[in-house]
Each structure stands twice: as structure tokens, then as C-alpha cells.
Amino acid sequence: MTKRLHIAILGAGFGGLAAAYDLAKAGHSVTIYEADGHVGGLAAGFKEPGWAWSVEKFYHHWFASDRHILGLIDELGLGGKVVFKRPYTVLLHKNRWHPFDSIPAALMFPGLGWGLDKLRFGLVGLYLRLTNNWRPLETTTVDAWMRKWAGDRVYERMWEPLMVGKFGPYARQVNMAWMWARLHARTTRLGTYQGGFQAFADEFAVILRGMGVDIQLGLAANEVTKLPGGRIAVTTGESQTMAAYHKVLVTTSPGLLARLMPGLPGDYLKGLLALKSMGAVVLTLALDRQVSAEGYYWYNIPKDAGFPFLAMVEHTNFLPPEHFGGDHILYCGDYLESTHEYFTLSEEELLERFIPGIRRINPAFDRSWIRKAWLHRTKYAQPVPLAEHSRNIPDIRTPEEGVYFASMSQVYPWDRGTNFAVEIGRRAARMMLEDSREQAAGSSG
Numbered sequence: 001m002t003k004r005l006h007i008a009i010l011g012a013g014f015g016g017l018a019a020a021y022d023l024a025k026a027g028h029s030v031t032i033y034e035a036d037g038h039v040g041g042l043a044a045g046f047k048e049p050g051w052a053w054s055v056e057k058f059y060h061h062w063f064a065s066d067r068h069i070l071g072l073i074d075e076l077g078l079g080g081k082v083v084f085k086r087p088y089t090v091l092l093h094k095n096r097w098h099p100f101d102s103i104p105a106a107l108m109f110p111g112l113g114w115g116l117d118k119l120r121f122g123l124v125g126l127y128l129r130l131t132n133n134w135r136p137l138e139t140t141t142v143d144a145w146m147r148k149w150a151g152d153r154v155y156e157r158m159w160e161p162l163m164v165g166k167f168g169p170y171a172r173q174v175n176m177a178w179m180w181a182r183l184h185a186r187t188t189r190l191g192t193y194q195g196g197f198q199a200f201a202d203e204f205a206v207i208l209r210g211m212g213v214d215i216q217l218g219l220a221a222n223e224v225t226k227l228p229g230g231r232i233a234v235t236t237g238e239s240q241t242m243a244a245y246h247k248v249l250v251t252t253s254p255g256l257l258a259r260l261m262p263g264l265p266g267d268y269l270k271g272l273l274a275l276k277s278m279g280a281v282v283l284t285l286a287l288d289r290q291v292s293a294e295g296y297y298w299y300n301i302p303k304d305a306g307f308p309f310l311a312m313v314e315h316t317n318f319l320p321p322e323h324f325g326g327d328h329i330l331y332c333g334d335y336l337e338s339t340h341e342y343f344t345l346s347e348e349e350l351l352e353r354f355i356p357g358i359r360r361i362n363p364a365f366d367r368s369w370i371r372k373a374w375l376h377r378t379k380y381a382q383p384v385p386l387a388e389h390s391r392n393i394p395d396i397r398t399p400e401e402g403v404y405f406a407s408m409s410q411v412y413p414w415d416r417g418t419n420f421a422v423e424i425g426r427r428a429a430r431m432m433l434e435d436s437r438e439q440a441a442g443s444s445g
């Protein structure tokens with residue numbers, strides 16, 4: 001029989017919440033420290049007066065294959081609140097937008113011509129969809145693999161502009177397993193939660209509190225230290241309040257873990273600091289009318305097309321404007337290095353930059369359509385997996401006994417997502433439970 005442990009979780013994103021659920025279910029005392037004033041992390045949303053649903057700060061949806069999060073929602077008895085739809089994603093070719101979100105749609109895409117290129121594109125897509133063997137793919141880059149198997153022309157027309165858009169200076173170094181993961185498991189049907197992702201996070205928090213989990217909002221951890229005797233101290237808030245725990249799970253970025261625990265053994269610390277990631281800048285607009293005349297949801301914009309953003313997402317072509325008091329919700333977003341000027345421009349300056357881009361999609365667009373705008377930025381949005389990335393993933397069990405780490409940078413080969421945040425959060429909880437059982441067996445043996 002293991003004793004009741006006191007466990008701290010840093011971060012109330014989907015990973016931290018999922019871990020708290022399993023740890024509390026196993027009978028342990030769990031405290032979550034969350035720097036923001038709300039739960040949900042990167043998937044959190046915001047709500048305006050008159051809106052029935054919240055809007056995610058960064059566009060979010062689920063794929064029908066997201067079994068970890070959809071399974072958890074079912075387990076919580078909330079499965080009836082998941083909504084799936086089939087909105088349309090499009091890609092630009094010669095100033096026209098064409099559907100591009102499935103192999104059949106891509107095969108009809110005129111940018112590939114009708115000859116050998118289309119055949120190679122189709123065969124490569126089919127292979128990546130069918131194979132489960134991603135390991136050999138991580139030894140090569142998307143650039144090298146696609147040039148070899150799909151051909152230079154297909155790669156340069158279809159994939160390269162998207163890679164450059166997402167990964168900027170790292171585009172040619174990203175390994176092929178990343179692309180495999182994206183093409184392997186994604187679906188054209190996209191899902192959300194009744195009320196938005198924030199509604200799910202809030203309902204989950206109510207369930208967790210009902211199980212005895214203490215969720216401390218607006219309280220950032222500043223330091224994690226090992227105490228003599230083996231307990232782990234978490235220091236929080238401006239008052240530098242310290243509390244001691246048997247185990248601590250950190251779910252923040254690798255860089256933040258390195259700052260919280262600068263004394264972590266050298267190799268592990270170096271590994272955390274060597275991980276690369278991109279940030280994201282997303283401007284959300286509430287408009288008095290629709291922008292996409294065709295009703296498209298997601299505009300994928302090749303970097304070489306000269307737009308001021310990488311994606312334009314009309315959320316209300318996925319979910320109806322009635323959920324948002326009649327507002328039409330439009331996101332304009334980009335993935336960028338944290339030193340990019342978009343991280344320092346004001347909301348107004350960014351709007352000025354973005355408006356010509358929106359006008360290229362709908363020439364009638366006018367500033368007077370905008371009722372309100374919101375700007376959200378994060379410096380940790382998209383991990384960058386370089387060649388042989390599996391060797392560089394930090395272990396969930398850090399070398400400091402009792403301290404665990406679960407972040408977006410470790411869900412590889414999968415791309416980051418709430419689905420994989422739940423998976424890794426629950427995996428970390430499982431390890432914490434296993435270790436405590438082993439320690440209990442060791443001390444009684």
C-alpha cells in the first residue's frame with residue numbers, strides 16, 4: 001500500500017489537468033499552480049459579453065483521430081458535448097484558393113499539373129498515411145526525403161512554402177518523422193467542445209476540484225528546489241511562499257523548467273536549453289460580416305505568396321456566428337522566432353500590416369467591418385524536431401528524483417496538440433504512481 005503523497009503540478013494546461021485527474025483518482029493530494037488567472041494553457045479561450053461560446057486565443061480544433069483527449073472526455077461523462085464538423089481548408093494557386101485537406105482534394109489541386117508529379121504526390125501521401133514505421137524517417141529531413149521521393153517540383157510547389165512558413169530558418173532541418181505524423185493521423189472532420197475549449201477546461205477544473213484537487217490560479221512558480229530529506233520545495237508568487245511536496249510535475253516550456261531548476265544536472269539542463277521552438281502571433285477580429293465568400297474555414301498561405309501572415313482562419317465558417325452573438329470571428333496568425341518584430345508591434349500596428357492580406361482574400365474587406373480586435377502572442381508555440389530528435393527528448397523523469405517534466409517538446413514523433421498534452425500528462429502521472437509504488441515496496445522490503 002503506497003502512502004498518500006503530496007504532489008504539485010506546475011501548469012493547468014491540458015497536460016497538467018489530465019495528470020492531476022489520474023493522481024487524484026489514485027488517492028493522492030494534488031495542488032496545481034497556474035500562472036494565468038484561468039485553466040486551459042495554450043488552448044484557453046476568451047469570451048465577450050453576448051457570446052454563448054468562448055473563442056480560443058490561438059485557433060484550435062480536434063481531429064477525429066485524437067483518441068487521448070476524446071477518450072478522456074468520454075471518461076469524464078462529457079462525450080455528448082463534443083461537436084464534429086467538416087469545414088474546408090484551402091491552399092493558394094495562381095491567385096485562386098483550392099481545397100487542400102485530404103489526399104483526394106490534394107490530387108485535384110491544379111498546382112500539381114496532371115502528369116507524373118500528381119502520381120508521385122499521391123503515392124507519397126498514401127505511403128505516409130499507411131506506414132507506421134516512422135523511425136527511419138527521423139534520420140532524414142523533410143527537404144531531403146520529399147525531394148527524393150516526391151521530386152523537386154512537387155516539394156518546391158507544395159511542401160517547401162508551408163515548411164518555410166511554419167519553421168522559418170529551421171525549415172530545411174526539420175526531420176521527416178514530423179511530416180509523417182502530420183499526414184498519418186489527421187482527419188478532414190474537425191471537432192470542438194460545446195462552448196469552446198475553455199468550456200471543457202473549466203468543466204474539467206470543476207470535476208478536479210470536486211475530487212479534492214487544489215487549483216491555485218494566478219500563482220506562478222519561481223523556483224523548484226530539492227530539500228534535505230528528499231522533499232521538493234516549490235516557491236510561488238511575489239511573496240516567495242514555499243511549500244514542500246513528495247513529487248512535482250512541471251508542464252511548462254523546457255526553457256522555463258531550466259530557469260525554475262538551474263541546478264539540474266548538466267546534460268539534462270543542456271538538453272533542455274538546446275531544444276528549438278517557434279513562437280506564434282495571432283490577431284483575432286470580431287467582424288460584422290463574413291470574409292470568405294466561399295465559406296472556407298482555413299486558408300493555408302504559402303510563405304512565398306507575400307502575405308503578412310501564414311494562416312487566415314474564419315472560425316465562424318467552422319462554428320456558426322450565433323454562438324458569438326452574431327460576430328464573425330477571423331484569426332490571422334503566424335509562427336515566428338521570438339525575436340521577430342511581430343512580438344513587439346502593437347495590436348494597431350499589426351492590424352495595419354494584416355489588413356492588406358485580408359483584402360487579398362476578399363477585396364471588399366473594410367476596416368469598418370471590425371467590431372473588436374485581440375492580440376495573443378506566445379514564444380513557445382511549436383517545437384522544432386531536428387534530425388534524430390528522439391535522442392534529444394528530455395526524459396519525463398528528470399535526474400532530480402521526484403521531479404517530472406511533461407511538455408509539448410516531448411510528445412514527438414507526434415506534433416504538439418491538446419490530444420498529446422493529455423497523453424503525456426497521463427503518462428507522467430503513471431510514472432509517478434509506478435515510482436511511488438516501487439519506493440513503497442523498497443522501504444517495506
Ligand SMILES: Cc1cc2nc3c(=O)[nH]c(=O)nc-3n(C[C@H](O)[C@H](O)[C@H](O)COP(=O)(O)OP(=O)(O)OC[C@H]3O[C@@H](n4cnc5c(N)ncnc54)[C@H](O)[C@@H]3O)c2cc1C
Nearest residue numbers: 011013014015035041042058060061220221381417418421
Ligand atoms: C497557434 C497554436 C495553435 C494550436 N492549435 C491546436 C489545435 O488546433 N488543436 C490542438 O489540439 N492543439 C493545438 N495547439 C497546441 C495545444 O494548445 C498545446 O499542445 C496544448 O495546449 C499544450 O498543453 P500543455 O498542458 O502541455 O501546455 P500549456 O497549455 O502550455 O500549459 C502550461 C501551463 O503552464 C502555465 N505556466 C507557465 N509558467 C508557469 C509558472 N511559472 N508557474 C505556474 N504555471 C505556469 C501556463 O500559463 C500554462 O497554463 C495549438 C497551439 C498553438 C500555439
